[in-house]
Amino acid sequence: EAQGRSDRVRWSVPIAFGSNLKALGDTLPWVAQQLQQSSDGKIRFEIFEPGKLVPGVEIFDAVSTGKTDAGYSWMGYEQGKVPASVLFGAVPFGMEPWEFMAWMYFGGGNELLREVYAPHRVVPIFCGVISPEAAGWFRFELTSLDQIKGLKIRAAGLGGRVLQKLGASVTVLPGSELFQALEKGVLDATEFSLPSVDEQLGFYKVAKFYYLPGWHQPYTAQYLYVKQDAWEGLAPAARAQIETACTAGVTIALAKSEALQGETLRRFEKEGVKAVRLDDEILRALRTASEEVIAEESAKNELFRKVHESQQAFIAGYENWKQLGYLPRGWK
Amino acid sequence: MNTTAQDAHTDAAGDLPHTAFSAATDRAIRFTGEAASWLWPLLMLVIVVQVAMRYLLGRGSIMFEELQWHIYGVGFLIGLAYTLQTDGHVRVDVLAERWSRRTRAIIEIIGIVALLLPFAVAVIIEGSKLAHTAYLLNEVSPAPGGLPYRWVIKAAVPFGFMLLTLAALARLSRCTALVLGFPRPVPPR
Amino acid sequence: MEAFEIIVTGLLVLFILLLFTGFPIAWILGGLSVAFTGLGILLSNHFDVDTFLLDAWSDFAIIADRIWAQVGNWVLVALPMFVFMGQMLDRSGVAEKMMHNFVRAFGRMRGGLALTVVLIGVLLAASTGIVGASVVLLAMMSIPVMQQHRYSRELASGVVAASGTLGILIPPSIMLVLMADQLSLPVGDLFMGALMPGLLLGGLYMAYVIIIANLKPDLAPIDENQPPLDWRAVLNVVLAVLPALALILAVLGTIFFGIATPTEASGVGAFGATLLAAANGRLTLTVLREACRATMHTTAFIFAIFLGATAFSLVMRSLGGDEFIADLLKGLPFEPTGVVIFILLIAFLLGFFLDWLEITLIMLPLVAPVVQALGFDMVWFVVIFAVCLQTSFLTPPVGFSLFYLKGVCPPGFTIMHIYRGVIPFVLLQAAAVTACFYWQELVLWLPRQVYGG
Numbered sequence: 001e002a003q004g005r006s007d008r009v010r011w012s013v014p015i016a017f018g019s020n021l022k023a024l025g026d027t028l029p030w031v032a033q034q035l036q037q038s039s040d041g042k043i044r045f046e047i048f049e050p051g052k053l054v055p056g057v058e059i060f061d062a063v064s065t066g067k068t069d070a071g072y073s074w075m076g077y078e079q080g081k082v083p084a085s086v087l088f089g090a091v092p093f094g095m096e097p098w099e100f101m102a103w104m105y106f107g108g109g110n111e112l113l114r115e116v117y118a119p120h121r122v123v124p125i126f127c128g129v130i131s132p133e134a135a136g137w138f139r140f141e142l143t144s145l146d147q148i149k150g151l152k153i154r155a156a157g158l159g160g161r162v163l164q165k166l167g168a169s170v171t172v173l174p175g176s177e178l179f180q181a182l183e184k185g186v187l188d189a190t191e192f193s194l195p196s197v198d199e200q201l202g203f204y205k206v207a208k209f210y211y212l213p214g215w216h217q218p219y220t221a222q223y224l225y226v227k228q229d230a231w232e233g234l235a236p237a238a239r240a241q242i243e244t245a246c247t248a249g250v251t252i253a254l255a256k257s258e259a260l261q262g263e264t265l266r267r268f269e270k271e272g273v274k275a276v277r278l279d280d281e282i283l284r285a286l287r288t289a290s291e292e293v294i295a296e297e298s299a300k301n302e303l304f305r306k307v308h309e310s311q312q313a314f315i316a317g318y319e320n321w322k323q324l325g326y327l328p329r330g331w332k
Numbered sequence: 333m334n335t336t337a338q339d340a341h342t343d344a345a346g347d348l349p350h351t352a353f354s355a356a357t358d359r360a361i362r363f364t365g366e367a368a369s370w371l372w373p374l375l376m377l378v379i380v381v382q383v384a385m386r387y388l389l390g391r392g393s394i395m396f397e398e399l400q401w402h403i404y405g406v407g408f409l410i411g412l413a414y415t416l417q418t419d420g421h422v423r424v425d426v427l428a429e430r431w432s433r434r435t436r437a438i439i440e441i442i443g444i445v446a447l448l449l450p451f452a453v454a455v456i457i458e459g460s461k462l463a464h465t466a467y468l469l470n471e472v473s474p475a476p477g478g479l480p481y482r483w484v485i486k487a488a489v490p491f492g493f494m495l496l497t498l499a500a501l502a503r504l505s506r507c508t509a510l511v512l513g514f515p516r517p518v519p520p521r
Numbered sequence: 522m523e524a525f526e527i528i529v530t531g532l533l534v535l536f537i538l539l540l541f542t543g544f545p546i547a548w549i550l551g552g553l554s555v556a557f558t559g560l561g562i563l564l565s566n567h568f569d570v571d572t573f574l575l576d577a578w579s580d581f582a583i584i585a586d587r588i589w590a591q592v593g594n595w596v597l598v599a600l601p602m603f604v605f606m607g608q609m610l611d612r613s614g615v616a617e618k619m620m621h622n623f624v625r626a627f628g629r630m631r632g633g634l635a636l637t638v639v640l641i642g643v644l645l646a647a648s649t650g651i652v653g654a655s656v657v658l659l660a661m662m663s664i665p666v667m668q669q670h671r672y673s674r675e676l677a678s679g680v681v682a683a684s685g686t687l688g689i690l691i692p693p694s695i696m697l698v699l700m701a702d703q704l705s706l707p708v709g710d711l712f713m714g715a716l717m718p719g720l721l722l723g724g725l726y727m728a729y730v731i732i733i734a735n736l737k738p739d740l741a742p743i744d745e746n747q748p749p750l751d752w753r754a755v756l757n758v759v760l761a762v763l764p765a766l767a768l769i770l771a772v773l774g775t776i777f778f779g780i781a782t783p784t785e786a787s788g789v790g791a792f793g794a795t796l797l798a799a800a801n802g803r804l805t806l807t808v809l810r811e812a813c814r815a816t817m818h819t820t821a822f823i824f825a826i827f828l829g830a831t832a833f834s835l836v837m838r839s840l841g842g843d844e845f846i847a848d849l850l851k852g853l854p855f856e857p858t859g860v861v862i863f864i865l866l867i868a869f870l871l872g873f874f875l876d877w878l879e880i881t882l883i884m885l886p887l888v889a890p891v892v893q894a895l896g897f898d899m900v901w902f903v904v905i906f907a908v909c910l911q912t913s914f915l916t917p918p919v920g921f922s923l924f925y926l927k928g929v930c931p932p933g934f935t936i937m938h939i940y941r942g943v944i945p946f947v948l949l950q951a952a953a954v955t956a957c958f959y960w961q962e963l964v965l966w967l968p969r970q971v972y973g974g
């Protein structure tokens with residue numbers, strides 16, 4: 001930084017999801033490749049797979065304490081330190097992916113994002129969004145709301161709190177024990193990710209009921225976290241190149257994840273998996289509980305409230321277009 | 333049949349003399365180590381209760397899940413110093429066995445000064461920063477219903493390595509007492 | 522050779538040299554990582570040497586986050602719990618009674634005690650994936666008895682180290698979970714695929730014990746004064762073995778019937794052992810206190826090695842160690858079978874100096890696409906690769922099972938006994954790899970039966 005603004009970039013970039021996971025994990029490697037080509041090799045990211053430098057959940061810390069120049073992660077692992085972060089990562093019954101993009105780029109999202117992270121000396125750049133997750137893998141058919149009571153399910157973050165409100169026995173079992181726990185029945189159910197990622201991890205072999213939609217995560221957004229000093233040391237051209245590549249990353253991630261899911265669900269059918277839509281009664285109860293959880297968080301944290309209100313205002317303004325502008329789902 | 337780590341080890345540097353400093357420090361380390369060793373049956377009970385609650389009542393608790401690794405983390409971090417004090421850390425002693433007491437004590441001095449202490453001090457410094465940040469941000473568990481006050485468990489990292497540093501200094505004084513006669517050896521209690 | 526490659530080689534060589542000074546392994550690993558960070562900063566900033574990514578203190582400062590990740594690694598809770606279980610079995614007299622009765626039962630069978638160790642090792646492997654836990658537990662229960670019966674130290678330590686290491690291969694296995702994650706393979710297929718090779722290894726160990734005990738009776742002497750085995754003695758054996766066996770089956774049962782995860786099952790096992798001690802009237806405050814202290818010592822020496830190793834691998838990685846090994850792989854031959862043999866050989870050789878985690882993280886992403894492109898079955902390849910890496914726990918000089926064992930062995934066992942003792946077992950590992958290589962069905966049959974095509 002002492003030599004002034006630089007157009008040469010060599011950053012160590014740990015990523016939170018393995019690059020073998022389609023749409024979820026391979027976006028940043030693609031962005032890095034684009035950057036290296038478009039900058040004629042001046043901008044290079046040394047990518048570290050999860051755990052090689054630090055586990056995915058620690059990436060925010062590593063960047064904010066200046067131990068790496070940048071990192072790529074789902075925004076929300078740091079919700080214990082930055083409560084508002086989770087609103088930028090995924091919100092139960094929140095926006096749809098392109099609606100979220102609209103809010104981020106043109107609804108004030110980006111400005112709020114910078115505001116939330118400035119105290120942590122991190123400049124986050126929106127760099128990937130993917131299709132809704134699934135509600136999860138169940139060992140049995142879910143027919144009524146009562147079954148949620150005592151349901152042994154693995155779920156993280158706000159979604160986990162919502163399920164707890166409905167009486168579920170929520171756990172945060174480590175990923176390494178997940179498959180066996182579901183197979184043997186320590187767990188009744190688990191949520192994990194997109195259908196295509198869930199397929200890569202093989203859950204269909206041990207749980208035959210797959211519930212959708214992913215009410216807890218209608219969009220899942222990832223960010224390139226850049227150390228503030230490193231960002232400020234960049235020449236304007238390098239900044240523009242990184243921001244442009246990330247905007248392309250957002251597009252590519254969404255396009256890829258949308259493209260993959262239909263085929264994946266069909267393959268599940270062949271494996272004897274029943275992909276089912278969650279019952280309306282259950283969805284309504286989940287929504288009510290979600291509103292409560294979010295209200296509680298808003299009461300606890302000022303920035304959380306501010307970001308949430310901005311999102312709600314955008315959703316309200318967009319609602320009529322969403323209803324009128326598109327053919328109704330299922331319309332024939 | 334009762335073989336444990338502590339009686340399994342012949343002291344690498346033979347019978348080292350005690351010093352006033354080492355005697356006092358070792359007492360403190362032994363006290364914390366023995367107190368902390370009760371964490372293991374506690375951990376066992378936490379696990380059993382968690383399993384029983386989830387399986388019998390369908391009511392697991394994330395607090396109990398997190399409590400498990402909180403207990404184990406504090407346990408092994410405090411154990412580092414306790415085990416150093418009883419010389420329980422593993423050595424490859426193929427050659428060392430044949431060397432004199434004095435030679436081994438000299439190697440121990442160099443090892444402590446050049447390897448152990450720099451590592452311990454580095455972890456204390458960086459670990460304290462980690463705990464300090466958690467304290468400033470009032471960090472809590474990101475898990476639904478997880479434990480608050482993350483800085484406490486994060487502070488266990490520098491705390492454990494501070495104890496380790498103390499135990500290492502005590503041992504260093506015992507080695508220099510043997511090699512250089514300084515500090516003056518004292519008779520064992 | 523590039524500058525950073527010379528530095529990485531220097532780091533590794535210095536580590537192995539320092540090992541033989543007899544200074545504790547954990548602090549050599551940790552201390553060298555700090556020293557080489559200093560060296561890296563010095564060389565890159567003042568002498569314009571290419572030290573890869575290591576040129577600032579912040580590159581090492583990330584150690585705090587890595588140690589924190591160890592604290593938060595819930596799965597490792599199983600380690601102190603299995604150690605505590607072993608302590609309780611030991612101090613309650615259950616283990617002693619069991620082992621002595623095994624001697625009665627197998628008194629006239631050469632190598633009987635060692636066979637028991639393998640059997641218990643396989644059962645333990647099915648309940649934990651933490652090698653340190655199995656090795657330490659087996660050692661506590663069996664080494665003193667084998668010593669009492671004048672087993673050779675080499676055979677005793679070899680059989681314990683090898684049997685304890687099965688835990689990383691026989692499911693549950695952290696290693697297989699990580700490999701499944703890295704390659705997006707269904708972890709269930711890997712678990713099932715590793716089961717037969719794991720049992721095969723157990724069988725090979727047993728066959729070896731029987732053969733060597735008969736060829737060289739001095740290694741595993743039989744007690745000539747043993748009274749003949751009558752039905753009364755058999756009944757005693759059954760009665761003595763029952764509690765411990767019931768405990769192990771209870772641990773396995775809680776996993777199998779979905780009552781607890783393997784991690785939790787370790788706590789349940791510790792609790793069961795404590796109840797057994799109480800039932801034997803041995804659960805006094807002194808016994809409990811001694812068990813707590815011993816658990817503390819054992820847990821701490823193992824975690825010290827973990828912490829040292831995480832610092833060491835961080836620095837090796839920052840110095841470009843991964844790229845160094847990647848370059849080694851550039852010599853890949855083109856003929857398909859040769860490629861796989863070459864990869865396994867490199868993994869085996871790296872295992873002498875590095876642990877399985879490092880080798881997996883570095884090598885697997887590099888070689889997997891190559892092997893896949895050649896049309897090999899990935900489950901098959903990964904399982905063989907896993908058997909190779911399991912061997913890394915056993916190969917001197919840097920074999921973590923050997924270090925864990927050294928930490929709990931009675932006086933009189935030197936690391937040299939242990940190093941010599943594992944050699945035959947390393948050869949058996951190689952035999953198992955070869956078998957799986959030629960009979961793919963050893964790996965692939967079971968997953969197909971359980972999960973279908």
Ligand code: NA
Pocket residue numbers: 645646647648649650651687688689690691692693694
């Ligand atoms: Na295992």
Ligand code: NA
Pocket residue numbers: 872873874875912913914915916917918919920921
């Ligand atoms: Na090895």
